[in-house]
Amino acid sequence: MRRYYEEKQGFKVDAEMKLGLEQDPFEEIPPPPAASVFLDQHVGPPGKPLVKEGDRVLTGQKISEGEEALALPVHSPITGRVTGFAKLRHPISGNQEQAVLIEAEGEEEWALMEQRPNIKSLSAQEIIERVREAGIVGLGGAAFPAHVKLSRGSDIDHLIINAKESDPNLACDVRLVLERPEELISGIEIMARALDVKEVTFATRTEEGELLQFEKLLKERGIKIAHIRPSYSVGSERLLARELLGREVPADQFPPDVGVVVHNVATCLATAEAVVKGKPLISRGITFYARETGGRNLWVRMGTPVEHILNYIGVSPESVDRVVLGSIMMGKGATDFRTPLLKCFAGLVALTPYEHSPFENPYPCIRCGFCDAICPVDIYPSLLLEALEKGKTEALDNLNFDSCIDCNLCSYVCPSSIRVNPKQRAG
Amino acid sequence: MDELKVSRPSLKPELPPHLALGESKDRVMLKTCAVMAIPLVLGVAAIGWEALWQILISAGTVLILHTVIQFWEGQTGRRISYPTPASPLVLALIVGLSMPAGSPYNITIGVAGLAMLVFKYLQGRLFTRKFVNPAAAAKAVLLTVLSLMVFLEDPLGLGMLYHPHHLNLDMISPAGFADAIAFYETDTLTAEQSLVFWKTHGWIGGASGVGTLVAGIIACFWIRLKWRIPLAFLAAMAVLSVGMGLFTGGDPVSRIALHVFTGSTIFLAFFMATEPQSTPMPGKSQYLFGIALAVLTFILQLAGVLGGSIIALVLLNLLTPWFDKIGHKRAIGMGGGI
Numbered sequence: 001m002r003r004y005y006e007e008k009q010g011f012k013v014d015a016e017m018k019l020g021l022e023q024d025p026f027e028e029i030p031p032p033p034a035a036s037v038f039l040d041q042h043v044g045p046p047g048k049p050l051v052k053e054g055d056r057v058l059t060g061q062k063i064s065e066g067e068e069a070l071a072l073p074v075h076s077p078i079t080g081r082v083t084g085f086a087k088l089r090h091p092i093s094g095n096q097e098q099a100v101l102i103e104a105e106g107e108e109e110w111a112l113m114e115q116r117p118n119i120k121s122l123s124a125q126e127i128i129e130r131v132r133e134a135g136i137v138g139l140g141g142a143a144f145p146a147h148v149k150l151s152r153g154s155d156i157d158h159l160i161i162n163a164k165e166s167d168p169n170l171a172c173d174v175r176l177v178l179e180r181p182e183e184l185i186s187g188i189e190i191m192a193r194a195l196d197v198k199e200v201t202f203a204t205r206t207e208e209g210e211l212l213q214f215e216k217l218l219k220e221r222g223i224k225i226a227h228i229r230p231s232y233s234v235g236s237e238r239l240l241a242r243e244l245l246g247r248e249v250p251a252d253q254f255p256p257d258v259g260v261v262v263h264n265v266a267t268c269l270a271t272a273e274a275v276v277k278g279k280p281l282i283s284r285g286i287t288f289y290a291r292e293t294g295g296r297n298l299w300v301r302m303g304t305p306v307e308h309i310l311n312y313i314g315v316s317p318e319s320v321d322r323v324v325l326g327s328i329m330m331g332k333g334a335t336d337f338r339t340p341l342l343k344c345f346a347g348l349v350a351l352t353p354y355e356h357s358p359f360e361n362p363y364p365c366i367r368c369g370f371c372d373a374i375c376p377v378d379i380y381p382s383l384l385l386e387a388l389e390k391g392k393t394e395a396l397d398n399l400n401f402d403s404c405i406d407c408n409l410c411s412y413v414c415p416s417s418i419r420v421n422p423k424q425r426a427g
Numbered sequence: 428m429d430e431l432k433v434s435r436p437s438l439k440p441e442l443p444p445h446l447a448l449g450e451s452k453d454r455v456m457l458k459t460c461a462v463m464a465i466p467l468v469l470g471v472a473a474i475g476w477e478a479l480w481q482i483l484i485s486a487g488t489v490l491i492l493h494t495v496i497q498f499w500e501g502q503t504g505r506r507i508s509y510p511t512p513a514s515p516l517v518l519a520l521i522v523g524l525s526m527p528a529g530s531p532y533n534i535t536i537g538v539a540g541l542a543m544l545v546f547k548y549l550q551g552r553l554f555t556r557k558f559v560n561p562a563a564a565a566k567a568v569l570l571t572v573l574s575l576m577v578f579l580e581d582p583l584g585l586g587m588l589y590h591p592h593h594l595n596l597d598m599i600s601p602a603g604f605a606d607a608i609a610f611y612e613t614d615t616l617t618a619e620q621s622l623v624f625w626k627t628h629g630w631i632g633g634a635s636g637v638g639t640l641v642a643g644i645i646a647c648f649w650i651r652l653k654w655r656i657p658l659a660f661l662a663a664m665a666v667l668s669v670g671m672g673l674f675t676g677g678d679p680v681s682r683i684a685l686h687v688f689t690g691s692t693i694f695l696a697f698f699m700a701t702e703p704q705s706t707p708m709p710g711k712s713q714y715l716f717g718i719a720l721a722v723l724t725f726i727l728q729l730a731g732v733l734g735g736s737i738i739a740l741v742l743l744n745l746l747t748p749w750f751d752k753i754g755h756k757r758a759i760g761m762g763g764g765i
Contacts, residue, residue: 009651355444356442357443366452366455368455370651380708403759415451
């Protein structure tokens with residue numbers, strides 16, 4: 001594994017945070033005594049609650065549902081009683097949004113969906129319906145409803161399984177591959193079946209031979225493996241489709257529009273669990289990092305408050321200034337440690353007050369061009385920054401604002417410590 | 428739960444772990460100073476201690492003004508423009524290295540002061556960015572103003588840009604050109620050798636043309652200068668020199684020696700024309716900027732304004748907002764194929 005990722009023009013991204021973490025097995029965090037489950041955990045409208053205060057709920061029981069095309073159900077991560085509903089600060093939108101509050105009670109009991117171990121007997125429509133019922137979203141961070149991507153049908157000819165895991169703080173995807181190879185293969189086959197694609201490529205950051213057992217399994221099932229060059233930006237699904245297949249996704253479209261569906265490896269596993277074992281998506285693997293503990297791979301239930309994780313790991317919440325949820329490059333910051341884990345968060349980084357945000361005291365832009373040089377989609381973040389600061393929104397189109405993939409590399413390399421990222425600037 | 432084993436981190440502010448590699452503005456500035464030490468040492472070795480005095484005078488002037496400005500900003504509750512002396516120090520070195528060793532000290536002080544106060548500090552304050560290179564603008568403005576002060580005994584000589592001796596040179600004909608560069612001959616070196624390797628007068632920063640070239644190349648890799656500008660500038664100067672040599676029947680090599688390796692070209696190419704704020708961002712625009720700079724500089728040099736590159740640079744700096752609008756790369760996802 002590498003210490004650095006190499007970007008354009010020789011710039012490097014420090015990947016030391018996750019060095020050796022591939023060898024760290026998942027450790028299951030016990031269910032929290034109380035969970036806060038946001039109804040909005042995906043791209044699309046949140047569902048309506050199916051439970052009311054005082055109801056007893058089982059682990060995996062559906063607690064919300066919606067009828068819109070992009071609506072997804074949410075499931076209870078623990079067995080217990082609904083103690084109420086609250087408007088909490090959503091860690092992604094920053095708005096006050098509705099969450100179901102559940103307190104653990106009694107022995108854990110599961111509410112499973114129907115189990116279908118023989119995947120060859122499943123039709124595409126059945127798979128899609130089960131993936132939707134299980135509330136599965138893109139677990140790479142995008143939180144796009146997975147069943148929608150699987151519903152594209154005849155215009156898709158290639159499925160890419162993204163295990164590139166390029167974020168500097170994440171190692172949970174490689175760990176999934178090492179710990180649960182058979183289930184992953186099963187998930188890949190289910191997805192390929194739903195999409196009816198012949199070509200499947202498993203894209204990984206590992207080097208040849210590092211995942212020996214899994215590579216052998218892939219070969220047996222006729223699934224290609226692509227060892228992607230060590231680069232952070234190539235982890236983006238748009239750039240991955242370009243890197244692997246030479247297909248460029250127009251800025252106003254998505255990979256399925258060029259015949260490619262990209263699914264994260266964790267989404268594959270969730271799909272296999274839903275279809276084969278009947279388990280809805282209520283937990284996931286994440287990578288935790290704090291300077292004092294180093295990195296850890298954890299298995300955590302959605303709705304678990306950050307403070308529960310910190311306490312379990314042995315990091316005092318009082319010693320933590322803020323956390324970053326998800327990717328350290330693109331994730332969301334939170335200072336309220338009651339914030340619960342959402343489906344899309346693959347990482348959790350706890351930062352002390354001594355680990356200052358590099359963007360606290362920016363200098364004026366010196367137009368060094370580092371941001372332009374490193375930009376993986378060839379836009380000019382520096383010129384976008386100038387246009388945004390001067391309020392020249394009409395110039396944004398000419399500067400290809402829509403092509404920005406929000407990767408944050410521009411901010412990462414800025415010697416003036418400016419949060420350059422045009423998407424963040426524009427709000 | 429077990430007692431927490433929290434090892435208290437040091438009180439020193441630390442960056443979040445993934446940002447440990449981040450380059451800071453100060454680091455970039457100090458690296459620039461380190462690279463400029465190469466032409467500085469070579470300049471002093473070739474020209475003598477007089478060169479070092481010029482640089483120290485420039486540095487002293489700039490750093491005194493920096494301290495005064497910083498104090499004043501602190502006292503009046505304003506945002507500190509330059510919290511460390513790293514950036515002013517780069518300016519001081521550029522001014523010092525762009526002066527000829529024979530420059531009167533008061534002129535050096537004037538250029539350094541004007542560069543720091545007006546073109547670095549005030550320009551940055553008023554416009555939030557710099558539209559002209561502070562050192563080039565200060566030198567061009569001050570020397571031009573001095574040249575126009577007809578009541579002075581020798582305004583053109585004092586201004587040094589429009590030096591009467593230079594303006595009378597015939598830079599076109601082969602004979603005139605040979606006469607012009609004969610000035611660089613030494614006991615042991617021909618004019619061409621002197622221009623390329625070891626000049627004993629002219630811009631301190633260009634005393635060793637080759638040495639400055641090497642320093643510039645190091646800077647391009649180490650500091651990630653806008654390398655397309657010096658590349659296009661020097662290549663275009665070389666092409667123009669060869670073309671001129673062939674057109675007039677003179678020796679193209681002599682032309683290259685003067686037009687490419689003279690201090691005002693070679694030092695400016697790497698350490699002034701690449702000043703980030705006043706130069707274009709898109710790569711193609713940087714090439715165009717370098718070529719335009721070469722054409723203007725070449726014309727001025729043929730007209731006998733031997734240090735004319737700074738005038739060309741300031742004029743083109745003002746066109747940078749226009750250069751920024753052209754030469755854009757095709758963004759990924761905006762059509763046109765891979």
